[in-house]
Amino acid sequence: xxxxxxxxxxxxxxxxxxxxxxxxxxxxxxxxxxxxxxxxxxxxxxxxxxxxxxxxxxxxxxxxxxxxxxxxxxxxxxxxxxxxxxxxxxxxxxxxxxxxxxxxxxxxxxxxxxxxxxxxxxxxxxxxxxxxxxxxxxx
Numbered sequence: 001x002x003x004x005x006x007x008x009x010x011x012x013x014x015x016x017x018x019x020x021x022x023x024x025x026x027x028x029x030x031x032x033x034x035x036x037x038x039x040x041x042x043x044x045x046x047x048x049x050x051x052x053x054x055x056x057x058x059x060x061x062x063x064x065x066x067x068x069x070x071x072x073x074x075x076x077x078x079x080x081x082x083x084x085x086x087x088x089x090x091x092x093x094x095x096x097x098x099x100x101x102x103x104x105x106x107x108x109x110x111x112x113x114x115x116x117x118x119x120x121x122x123x124x125x126x127x128x129x130x131x132x133x134x135x136x137x138x139x
Contacts, residue, residue: 027054055080059115069100
């Protein structure tokens with residue numbers, strides 16, 4: 001598979017592919033790729049091969065969510081129903097937990113901090129906006 005930054009690059013490749021195939025394929029370090037497919041089609045296998053070949057970080061969104069929900073379901077003390085600064089923890093209300101257990105739809109954005117934690121990012125509280133300095137603006 002070949003990925004091109006633009007149509008001009010693709011046309012250049014098509015016109016003289018040997019020129020490009022002399023070098024080992026390379027990909028940008030921060031390349032994002034989403035792979036989906038039905039169970040058993042080989043998505044995980046192909047993702048693992050891409051990870052081994054290019055050194056990419058593979059994020060299995062469903063596994064991350066499943067593991068975190070399992071942790072929440074087995075906690076003795078329920079976390080608050082909000083984001084806890086400096087962690088990837090998100091508390092869920094009893095209603096939310098019950099809805100998830102029943103398979104009801106749930107907003108996927110609630111799980112983004114878990115993926116960020118998997119990637120090594122911690123949540124931070126956004127600093128309040130600076131108050132406008134009208135005197136400085138008028139001078």
